[in-house]
Amino acid sequence: MTSALDLLTDLIRFRTIGGGEGAAARHCAAIIEKAGVGTQLLGWADGREQLVARTPGDGPPLTFTGHLDTVPVDAEDWSADPWGAERDGDRIVGRGTSDMKSGVAAALIAVVNHASRPHACRGVQLVLTAGEETGCTGLLGLDDGARSAIAGGGPLVVAEPTGNELVLGHKGAHWMRLRATGRSAHGSAPELGDNAVVRLARAGVALHEFDGWPTDERFGRVTANVGMFSGGVATNVVPAAAELMLDIRTVPGVDPDELRTQVGALAGDKVSVADHVLLAPVDTGADDPFVGLVRSALADAGLDDTPQAPARYFTDASVLAGLLGAGAAVPTVVLGPGETAQCHVVDEWCLASRVEQAVEVYGALLARWCG
Missing domain, CATH: 3.30.70.360 (Alpha-Beta Plaits)
Structure with a gap:
């Protein structure tokens, strides 16, 4: 079975700078379909399809999201191949490792593991987007028909880089x-x-x-x-x-x-x-019941569950949280294995141990969600 680190290596090797996200989305779809999860590719631009995967469930699903595109890179400035996914001890080096293919890999594998476990599933959804780095243009560019493929009503986890710390909003x-x-x-x-x-x-x-x-x-x-x-x-x-x-x-x-x-x-x-x-900025109250669920999942994994300061970056939640809530933003947390300080930098890296840790946290959250 594909591990999160295997998937991360594959995703880094897809050169998704302002294009090519569709090939990465199809690769992810092939993996998650093996767990019996239904998938749909949402057209936006040629080669830039976006993925929605959803388990059967009785109510509004818990949604995980991440983007497949990266910012540009000048390979001559790097000491390693930006698309090589080279290992340096616990570090994995490559464009998009922290921002945010590590989060995508961890979320997808956590959903695969969850769907493969016999249980009465409450409903889980994975939305992988294109064009986030250019202002959430992938989600904003979807027509009404494509948007209707995304099931609303449930809370949202954005797997952007927080070092697996809990963040309740962003600018x-x-x-x-x-x-x-x-x-x-x-x-x-x-x-x-x-x-x-x-x-x-x-x-x-x-x-x-x-x-x-x-x-x-x-x-x-x-x-x-x-x-x-x-x-x-x-x-x-x-x-x-x-x-x-x-x-x-x-x-x-x-x-x-x-x-x-x-x-x-x-x-x-x-x-x-x-x-x-x-x-728009995104902000969820610390007293929201879903935040309590996420904090319990972090505690289950032995991690600090203290909410941190809002992130300075934006995410697809600026569009998706409102889409899921039909105009009123759903409860949203930002929680991912990447390193915030590694976003958009030369020799970008993430920690393999944090990726595996994120799979555990997401798994604990999913177990509590369906518990």
Whole structure:
């Protein structure tokens, strides 16, 4: 039988940078189908199908989710093959090990183990997505027919990296596209033009240096990152247009309209501001009964069950929690074996022992869910 570490090795070797998730989803489907779990591939884009697997059950299922895509990688910067899944003691090195193919592998194998055990199953669902790294575009891109394949009503476990610690929420994301316009001229006579790059660069610096973003006691401060910048057509031409992509991470209570207005004020005249991605924060109360169930499962595995601070990253829960709850977010926890500090870094790694530990925790949770 396939182990979580075997599956993790396989998944790392699928190069799922902005594409190819469909092949990884089919590989996962073949494994989980052997346990008698029904599967369905949800079309979104060519080669980027997403997987829904669900056991029979009497009520709304407990859903586990994880994404199959990864951020880009420059292999020349790495000391190991980013897709080699090389072992270094307890470490497994490769792009996507922590973020978040380790969580996908642990959740899938835990569901396989659970489905293979004769019992009266209450219902369990696994949703593996594409395009999470680009703003949950895989889930957002599903049509109504595909969305109807995802059974709602039950709670959600997001297997994103927390080092197997319990996290009850995460920040949202408000990505904005800023565009500046100017007037072109010959590069030898810049005074005859209107340099859009300079205008937008000043806006970028102002946004970077601004320290008046809202703050939440639990979630911390709203942050803003100038993630991409482009402009100009040639060295010897005054640029008439420039574009900047701004990544703002939000906290509960922040109004998107007010935030957009603040960005516009900082950017200044002749700079347009438009939404690119808008994802809500996720927050579940510590007193929620499902949180109590997860804490009991952690205790069963001998792990600390203390809720940690909300995560600074966003997850597919920004979309999926509301989809499962038909608009009202279902109870959601973030709990996965990856290392938060290893997300998007060179020589990314996760610990094999944490992956096996996550299988145990998820198994304990599933046993309690159906108990």
